[in-house]
Amino acid sequence: AINSIAFSHDIAYVVSGSGNGTLHIWNKGSAKEVATHMTMTGSSSTTSVAFSHDDTQILGSGDGTVRIWNTESGEEVAKMTGHSDWVASVAFSHDSTQVISSSLDCTVRIWKAEIGEKVVKIVGHSHWVISVPFSHDSTQVISGLLNDTVRIWKSESGQELIRMTGHSDSVTSVAFSHDSTNATSASIDGTVRIWETASGQRRSPQRLPFSAR
Incomplete structure (x- = not known):
């Protein structure tokens, strides 16, 4: 496989x-x-x-x-x-x-x-961490967890900067936009969500016809 x-x-x-x-x-x-x-x-x-x-x-x-x-x-x-x-x-x-x-x-x-x-x-994660990329300038990292949360961390110190919730199932993939002002997450709940990284505010989710694995 x-x-x-x-x-x-x-x-x-x-x-x-x-x-x-x-x-x-x-x-x-x-x-x-x-x-x-x-x-x-x-x-x-x-x-x-x-x-x-x-x-x-x-x-x-x-x-x-x-x-x-x-x-x-x-x-x-x-x-x-x-x-x-x-x-x-x-x-x-x-x-x-x-x-x-x-x-x-x-x-x-x-x-x-x-x-x-x-x-x-x-x-500080309470569940398995499935996905974790750097921001483009490498100052931050974003993590997607087997539960329903997305977190952003300061890469130099490991300090948690913001936590984003809203998915109803495991987060399988996360990514930053090129300028790091937005982040996106995909979940087994069948949604892709876009977040403002400064505030953690969630934009309207896009529902998929299948779960995101």
């Missing part, structure tokens, strides 16, 4: 993470596989993948670890450990100097990408 996919920023390649712990890189134009050598050692599943902004590195997660590989050579360049349960979501900061990860251990962690050192541990 394929658990996660991501485009490279130049849209030339796609990386996929599989249930057997492997990562595969595909040429988008030809649909041919160009690399298969990267694996989540000791993990039975790769749950989240992402390219760095310059596409030179690939980020992957599975068990309690987060790993970075060189895209061209497949060499593992950093391994981040500390989560006590499966890692559900990973992302690079816009400048690719930091990595963020969320876990079923109810924490979010920010790491230095180059050396894999933990910078900030964000605690």
Whole structure:
């Protein structure tokens, strides 16, 4: 099974993470596989993948670890450990100097990408954290929880800035707008909601004909 996919920023390649712990890189134009050598050692599943902004590195997660590989050579360049349960979501900061990860251990962690050192541990979530990207300027992170809440945090300190409620079921995906003035969230309740990040005010939800997973 394929658990996660991501485009490279130049849209030339796609990386996929599989249930057997492997990562595969595909040429988008030809649909041919160009690399298969990267694996989540000791993990039975790769749950989240992402390219760095310059596409030179690939980020992957599975068990309690987060790993970075060189895209061209497949060499593992950093391994981040500390989560006590499966890692559900990973992302690079816009400048690719930091990595963020969320876990079923109810924490979010920010790491230095180059050396894999933990910078900030964000605690206070009462449920599994399913989705967690940076804002475009990397000063904030947004987390979507297995319950019905969305939270925004200060990335430097881990301080909670605002909490947004309104979904009636698990939040499966969250994202910032490019200027970080708005955030969006998708939920199993079948709605996509847009929020003003300064106030947490909810705009009119868009109901989907299916649950968002």
